[in-house]
Amino acid sequence: xxxxxxxxxxxxxxxxxxxxQSTTNRASTSDVAAPGTSDPIPIPSAGTKYxxxxxxRLNANTAPSGTINNIKWYTxxxxxxxxxxxxxxxxxxxxxxxxxxxxxxxxxxNTTNYTTLSxxxxxxxxxxxxxxxxxxxxxxxxxxxxxxxVYQIEIGTSxxxxxxxxxxxxxxxxxx
Numbered sequence: 208x209x210x211x212x213x214x215x216x217x218x219x220x221x222x223x224x225x226x227x228q229s230t231t232n233r234a235s236t237s238d239v240a241a242p243g244t245s246d247p248i249p250i251p252s253a254g255t256k257y258x259x260x261x262x263x264r265l266n267a268n269t270a271p272s273g274t275i276n277n278i279k280w281y282t283x284x285x286x287x288x289x290x291x292x293x294x295x296x297x298x299x300x301x302x303x304x305x306x307x308x309x310x311x312x313x314x315x316x317n318t319t320n321y322t323t324l325s326x327x328x329x330x331x332x333x334x335x336x337x338x339x340x341x342x343x344x345x346x347x348x349x350x351x352x353x354x355x356x357v358y359q360i361e362i363g364t365s366x367x368x369x370x371x372x373x374x375x376x377x378x379x380x381x382x383x
Contacts, residue, residue: 210271214378216240217262217302217355224351227263231373234258234360236313238305244370246310248362250291258360259305259313260321265378267349276345277381278353284335287374291366294374295328296358298342316359324357331358331376339379353380 214228218240225240235242236249238259248258267275286292295316301323307313314320316328325343334340344353358376 208269208272210275210382211268212275212380213266213268215264215266215351217264218305220304222262222302222304224266226266232261232263234261234358236307236311237309248360249311250362250366250368251312251364253364256311256362257307257313257315259307260316260357260359262299262302262305262355262357264351264355265344265353265380266351267346270348271346271382273383274345274347275352275380275382278342278344279339279377279379280342280356281334281336281339281377281379282332283375284332286332287372288360289367289371291363292371293361293363294331294358295361296331296334296340296356297324297326297328298340298354299323299325299357300343300354302355313359316357321357325354328359336377 213226215224235246237246303321346352
C-alpha cells in the first residue's frame with residue numbers, strides 16, 4: 208500500500224506542525240503557519256528586507272510498504288515574484304525557530320542564524336526538475352523524515368508594491 212505523505216510547515220518554539228500541501232503557503236514577517244496577507248514583507252528604502260524563514264518537512268502519515276527515499280525539492284526555475292525579489296533556500300538537519308521583527312523583517316537565513324543548515328543558502332530557483340536539490344533522508348515507517356527544506360524571501364528597493372505572483376515548490380521521492 209502506498210504511504211500517505213504530507214508536507215508540513217514548522218513554526219513557533221514547539222514547533223507546531225501544520226500540513227500545507229493543500230493550502231497557500233505564504234512567507235511573511237511573522238512566524239505563523241498561515242499568515243494570509245498579514246505582516247507582508249515591506250519594500251525597504253535602502254538595503255533588503257526578509258521574510259521570516261519558512262521551514263518545511265515531509266511526514267509519512269501511513270507507512271510505505273517498503274522504503275521512501277531519493278527525496279528531491281525544486282521550483283519551476285523562474286522567479287515570478289518580480290523585480291527586486293529573491294528566494295534563497297537550503298536544507299537543514301534540525302529545526303531552528305524563525306526570528307526577526309514581526310511586521311518589519313526577518314533575520315537573514317544563514318548558517319549563523321540557522322545553525323543546522325547544511326551549507327550557505329543559494330538561489331531557490333536554481334533547483335529545477337532537471338537539477339533538483341537532493342534532500343537527505345528516508346523512512347520505512349511513519350512520522351517526519353528527511354532533512355527540512357528552509358527558504359526565505361528577500362525584498363529589495365526595486366520591488367513592486369502589491370501581491371506578487373505565486374510560485375510552485377515541488378517535493379518528490381521514490382517509494383519502493
